[in-house]
Amino acid sequence: MTQAIIFLPFFIIIALALWRGGVWERRVVREELAEEVGRTIMPSEYQEILRDRTLRTRRINQAIPSASAALVNAQHELAFRKRRVREEGKDVESDRLAAGWRDEIGHLRPLT
Numbered sequence: 001m002t003q004a005i006i007f008l009p010f011f012i013i014i015a016l017a018l019w020r021g022g023v024w025e026r027r028v029v030r031e032e033l034a035e036e037v038g039r040t041i042m043p044s045e046y047q048e049i050l051r052d053r054t055l056r057t058r059r060i061n062q063a064i065p066s067a068s069a070a071l072v073n074a075q076h077e078l079a080f081r082k083r084r085v086r087e088e089g090k091d092v093e094s095d096r097l098a099a100g101w102r103d104e105i106g107h108l109r110p111l112t
Helices: 002-036 043-051 065-087 096-111
Strands: none
Touching (some): 002 043, 065 096
């Protein structure tokens, strides 16, 4: 019982940090993929991105979970790459890695 009382504040801090990290990640994905709608993100997918919440994993096609997960992962990688490039003060459109993620999304799209 004593150990539970001692460690409770640490568990609360860890839970809060994980929750805030998730909120930040969803915000980055929402913001960075907004300008990709019609380019690499379909409007219906972006609506799902806007509805994304904690403990809800977004999937494009439930019938093909592995391809769907790969597509969602590629979209998220594109969003985080775009954020890093912007923070470095560089042009997102000329970034080769961002272009690579867009190509990957294009290759995964027919699979879902």
